[in-house]
Every structure is written in C-alpha cells, then in structure tokens.
Amino acid sequence: MNGGDDVAAAVNTAAQNNADALFVPPPDTPNALAWTAMLNAGQSGSVTFRTPAPGTYLYICTFPGHYLAGMKGTLTVTQ
C-alpha cells in the first residue's frame, strides 16, 4: 500500500489539530492529496484531484474519532 495507515494517521493528526477549520487537514499537510469540507450525515460532496502513481491508498474520515473507529477506505489507482 502506497499511502497506508502511517500516512493516514499523520494526516488525521494534522486534521485533529485544525479544529478551527472543522477538522479538515491544513492545505500544506504532507501526503493529503484532496479533501472535502466536513459533511454532515446525509450530505454529499465531491472532490477532483490529480491521481498519484498507480497503487493503493487509504482515504479517511477526519471527524474526531471516526478514523480510529475504522471509517476509512481504499482508493486503487491503475494505469
């Protein structure tokens, strides 16, 4: 996995330290490729970004406690 739990944990920590921005990672967070605004239950959002090199990456929810509770998924980039 290219962006595994070590990367996700660092991004999550940066987001937790950014409460004033509703727990989204600051724009200069290393390895945070893209994010939406914080969404409430039932809301949806979209994001457009340039994909990284082929591989498997984690995406996470940065609302406090959610990543640690398992709210994450994988993004697979193919050629």
Ligand SMILES: [Cu+2]
């Ligand atoms: Cu969540």
